[in-house]
Amino acid sequence: MENKPESVLFDLDGTLIDTAPDFHWVINQLLQEEHRDIVSYDFLRKYVSNGARAMVEASFGYSEGETEFKRLHQRMLEIYLSHLDVDSKLFPGLDNCLIWLEKHNIAWGVVTNKPELYTTPVMQGLNLFERADSIICPDHVTERKPHPESLHLACKQIGCSAENSVYVGDHIRDIEAGRRAGMTTVAATYGYLGENEDPSTWLADHYISSATELQPLLQSLYNI
Structure with missing residues (x-):
């Protein structure tokens, strides 16, 4: 392999940042507003990577087409906007990893399906916004992951090739997007895996069980 990758790109929720604690608080706040029983952290964590809709559906039992679903989904997003980065943090080990990437002049960025309205404040709150070389949200592209458009856009912004870039994600859509973009893929199995998910079926190039x-x-792959 090359001496070093041109870029290392991360999915956001469940890969770079542990946002589940804030989502858990938000969902339970909404459940209490609706006079419902709260849910456990372990229960909710399984749904975080699939977004707000999945968390509302799992916690309230309404499907997306039902009348109450839209109201609850909108209210959840309102609560979340005021509670974005209270307890969210980098996964252990990634702060040192980002410093190491920067030290070796390896670009890093975020490619997420989380809208910019929420992504930017979270990144700013953790002092990561200015450090990232690219932050791509669904607002910036026509197609969301697993389509590779967002990954190609990140590489274009950075000025690097997809073929010599790495994408790290905790969902099959991340690995599919990375593979379709021609990147080296790393499956983060420490992330928000759903029930009965088997990451070995994702066909990632590499797997890590801890951040x-x-x-x-990366050091072993690129002899850095």
């Missing part, structure tokens, strides 16, 4: 494993993996 602390990413830097050693």
Whole structure:
């Protein structure tokens, strides 16, 4: 392989940043407003990577087409906007990894299906916004992941090739997008895996069960 990758790109929720604690608080706040029983952290964590709609559906039992669903979904987003980065944080080990990437002049960025309205404040709140070389949200593209458009746009912004870039994600859509873009893919199995999900079926190039494993993996792959 090359001496070093041109870029390392991350999915956001469940890969770069552990946002589940804030989502758990938000969902339980909404459940309490609706005089419902709260849900456990372990229950909700399984749905975070699939977004707000999935969390509302799982927690309230309404499907997306039902009348109450739209109201609850909108209210959840309102609550979340005021509670974006209270308890959210980088997964352990990734702060050192980002510093290491920057030290070696390896670009890094975020490619997420999370809208810019929520992504930007979270990144700013953790002092990551100015450090990232590219942050791509669904607002910036026509097609969301698993389509590779957002990954190609990130590479264009950075000025690097997809073929010598790495994409790290915790969902099959991330790995599919990375593969379709021609990137080296890393499946983050420490992320928000759903029930009965088997990451081995994602066909990622590499797997890490802890965020602390990413830097050693990159060092070994690229002989850095």
